[in-house]
Amino acid sequence: MNVLLNELHAYHHEVAGKINRVKALLQKLRHESAGSDDCKLLFKMLEALHGEAERHHHENEELIRRALLTTEAPIHPRVEDIERDHQAFGRIAGQLMMLEDSTKETSVIAAAIDDFITKYYDHMEAEENIFFPMADKWLSGIQWQEIKRQWH
Ligand SMILES: [Fe+2]
Incomplete structure (x- = not known):
């Protein structure tokens, strides 16, 4: 596969x-054996995902996705969803971070994080x-060079 x-x-x-x-920390939270340090750690880790x-x-x-759209590749609906997913994750992760200072119950917080994890997977x-196999198949060497030039 492309580097x-x-x-x-x-x-x-x-x-x-x-x-x-x-997930392991969530499990602990659910069984109420988690201390406030676990909770802090949980949000620290969520922060890392954001x-x-x-x-x-x-x-x-997105660089790859946009290049793919210019090819003749038959675009799978799941590929079209990817941009929307990316925008949604930014929003959801921000909302999860706000839960840390909220008064919401543990079960509500755990359910929200669980939902995020399911979507992320x-x-x-x-x-x-x-998406990756399609990009690998359809993008040309010139397109990869152009992507690489803008790569973070
Ligand atoms: Fe990704």
């Missing part, structure tokens, strides 16, 4: 690891199984 796609793939792998740790690396990752994927899966 830039491999880079995106590696980032997904890293994020999946972080999400697994978030930082600059995440923004750059999405911007890089679904999104990564669509990118890895549909």
Whole structure:
């Protein structure tokens, strides 16, 4: 696979690891064995999913997605959803961060984070199984060069 796609793939792998740790903390929260330190850690980790690396990752994927739209590739509806997903994740992650200072019950917070995780997994899966292979197949060497020039 193209080296830039491999880079995106590696980032997904890293994020999946972080999400697994978030999930473990959520499990603890649900069983009420979590202390306030666990809670702080949970939000610290969510913050990491909402930082600059995440923004750059999405911007890089958008470079590829826009290039793909200029090819003859048959565009799968899930690829069309990707841009909307990227915008939504920025919004959702921001909302999750606000939960930290809210008075909402643990179960409400846990459900919101769970929902985010499900959506995120679904999104990564669509990118890895549909979007990346399509880009690999359809983008030309010149297009990859142009993408690389604008890459974060
Ligand atoms: Fe991604």
